Amino acid sequence: MDKPKLLVLLGPTAVGKTKLSLELAQRFGCEIISGDSMQVYRGMDIGTAKASEAEQRLVPHHLIDIHDPAYPFSAAEFQERVKSLITDIHARGKLPFIVGGTGLYIESVCYNYQFTDVGMDEAFRQEQEAYALANGDEALHLRLRDIDPESADRLHANDRRRVIRALEVAHVSGQTFSAHLAAQKKESPYELCIIGLTMDRALLYKRIEERIDEMMNEGLIQEVQKILDAGCPKQAISMQALGYKEIVRYLDGELSLEEAVTLLKRDTRRFAKRQLSWFRHMKDIYWVDVTETANFSAHFQLINDIIVGKFVHKIEYNQQP
Known part of the structure; x- marks a missing residue:
C-alpha cells in the first residue's frame, strides 16, 4: 500500500516561508498545518508572525489559535493532532503541507517519534524548577550542557520546560535526550517531500532585526500586556517564547525598552542559528538557497520542480545548505 504523501516547508525564522507556502499550497491543492509551537x-499574533486573516482565507490553515496562552502545548500533542489532520486532509483529496520552524515538532511527525518511551520523575522536575528559580535559567542550561551539549545547543536557556525535560530524560533513562532522538528509527510512515529554505547568514540576521522592529511598530507590547491582563501566568510556556519573555521583563521594569529589543534581536539571531543546526541533523531535506530575494519566481519554480519530481516522477534531488 502506498504511503500517504506529506509536504513540508521548513527553515529559520524570517527566511520567507509564509509567502512561498501560500503560493505552493494553491499550486498543489494543499491544506497548511502550522509547524510552529x-x-x-x-x-499571540504579532510575536509569532502568524499568517494574516486574509492569507489564511487563501488556503485552509490548521493548528493556529487552538489554545489559550495558559495551556501547556507539547510536541506529543502536536504529533497526535497532526497525524489525525494528515488523514483528514487526504480524505478530502488535498495534500497535507506542514510549514514552520519548530524542528522537534516537525521531525516527530515525519518520523513518528515515540514520546512514551521515557518516564517522568516529578520530584526531580520540581528540584530542577527550584534550582532555576534560585540560580537562573542560564545556570540550569549549564547543567544540561555538562551532560548533553548537543541538546544544550538546540535548546535556548529560556526554554526552561524543555531544558528540564532533557535533564529528566537523562536522569530517568541514563541516556541523553540527544541520544534518545538519534536512536529513533527515522523511518517515515509518509512519502515525504521536505523543502528547507536557507539564506546568507548576514541577510537573515538583517531580516530578523527588521521583522522585530516591525513587530514593535505593530503593537507587540500591547499584545503581551493584553495576554497578561487576561490572566495568563508569566511562567506559562507561551510567555517563554521569543518576543514575549523579553517584553514581560520590560513590563516588569527589569529592562528598559531599548534593552528588551536588543535582547530580543540577539536571542532571535541565536534561535535562527539553532534552528539551522537542528535541521542539518535531519535527513531527506531538499535545500533551496533563497538569498536572492528578488528571484522569488525562480525559487518557486525550483521548489515546484522538486515537488513534482518527488511526488510524480520520483527523481532524486539534494543539496546541502
Whole structure:
C-alpha cells in the first residue's frame, strides 16, 4: 500500500516561508498545518508572525489559535493532532503541507517519534524548577550542557520546560535526550517531500532585526500586556517564547525598552542559528538557497520542480545548505 504523501516547508525564522507556502499550497491543492509551537495560542499574533486573516482565507490553515496562552502545548500533542489532520486532509483529496520552524515538532511527525518511551520523575522536575528559580535559567542550561551539549545547543536557556525535560530524560533513562532522538528509527510512515529554505547568514540576521522592529511598530507590547491582563501566568510556556519573555521583563521594569529589543534581536539571531543546526541533523531535506530575494519566481519554480519530481516522477534531488 502506498504511503500517504506529506509536504513540508521548513527553515529559520524570517527566511520567507509564509509567502512561498501560500503560493505552493494553491499550486498543489494543499491544506497548511502550522509547524510552529507558538502559533497554537490565541492572541499571540504579532510575536509569532502568524499568517494574516486574509492569507489564511487563501488556503485552509490548521493548528493556529487552538489554545489559550495558559495551556501547556507539547510536541506529543502536536504529533497526535497532526497525524489525525494528515488523514483528514487526504480524505478530502488535498495534500497535507506542514510549514514552520519548530524542528522537534516537525521531525516527530515525519518520523513518528515515540514520546512514551521515557518516564517522568516529578520530584526531580520540581528540584530542577527550584534550582532555576534560585540560580537562573542560564545556570540550569549549564547543567544540561555538562551532560548533553548537543541538546544544550538546540535548546535556548529560556526554554526552561524543555531544558528540564532533557535533564529528566537523562536522569530517568541514563541516556541523553540527544541520544534518545538519534536512536529513533527515522523511518517515515509518509512519502515525504521536505523543502528547507536557507539564506546568507548576514541577510537573515538583517531580516530578523527588521521583522522585530516591525513587530514593535505593530503593537507587540500591547499584545503581551493584553495576554497578561487576561490572566495568563508569566511562567506559562507561551510567555517563554521569543518576543514575549523579553517584553514581560520590560513590563516588569527589569529592562528598559531599548534593552528588551536588543535582547530580543540577539536571542532571535541565536534561535535562527539553532534552528539551522537542528535541521542539518535531519535527513531527506531538499535545500533551496533563497538569498536572492528578488528571484522569488525562480525559487518557486525550483521548489515546484522538486515537488513534482518527488511526488510524480520520483527523481532524486539534494543539496546541502
